[in-house]
Amino acid sequence: MEIRVEQIGDQETEYIEIGCHVRDARVNELVRKLQLWQGRVEAFREERQYQIAIADIYYIEAVDERTFLYLEKDCYESRKRLYELEAMLEERGFVRISKSVIVDLMKVTAIRPALNGRFLCRLRNGEDVIISRKYVPAVKAILRGEKGGGL
Numbered sequence: 001m002e003i004r005v006e007q008i009g010d011q012e013t014e015y016i017e018i019g020c021h022v023r024d025a026r027v028n029e030l031v032r033k034l035q036l037w038q039g040r041v042e043a044f045r046e047e048r049q050y051q052i053a054i055a056d057i058y059y060i061e062a063v064d065e066r067t068f069l070y071l072e073k074d075c076y077e078s079r080k081r082l083y084e085l086e087a088m089l090e091e092r093g094f095v096r097i098s099k100s101v102i103v104d105l106m107k108v109t110a111i112r113p114a115l116n117g118r119f120l121c122r123l124r125n126g127e128d129v130i131i132s133r134k135y136v137p138a139v140k141a142i143l144r145g146e147k148g149g150g151l
Contacts, residue, residue: 039092041085043069043076052076054092058123059103060085072125095142097121098132105142 008014016034020027040051056071062082069076078085086094086102096102103121110122117133131139 041069041078041080041088043078045074045076050076054089057089057094057104058107058125058127059101059129060089060094062100070127095139097135097139098130099134101129103129111139111143 018027018030039054041054041057043050043052052069052071058070058072060078060082061068061070067078067080067082067085069078080088082100082102086096089102089104093105094102095105103123107123107125108121109124111119111131112122114120114130117136119131119136119139121129121131123129
């Protein structure tokens, strides 16, 4: 399969086009993933409301009964609980890595062992988040392509 990317002007609407001989399960799965990827999450910062593209979220953290969405350089607050966002985003490649953090696996550049059975997860923006010992087996299973991850 060949992949082509064409840069278009700022005034044009972005699009994705799929050329295939037969619309089979493989193509349908690709379309479904693209549609999921386009979603948005409502968030707040300084009492202003924003619609944050799911594709822009690196990780989500719950701190003192508040939930924060971390982007490449920005942080927003969500009124949703962490478990609500986890359920909403698990089909989009997000996985729980600790009691208080879920991360977009597509934003992970490296995972390496840390102390006490934990792992360090390096994100594309250079930030590190910890995979706690309890979640390491599930994350490994997901990375191996096993459904469910064992939690």
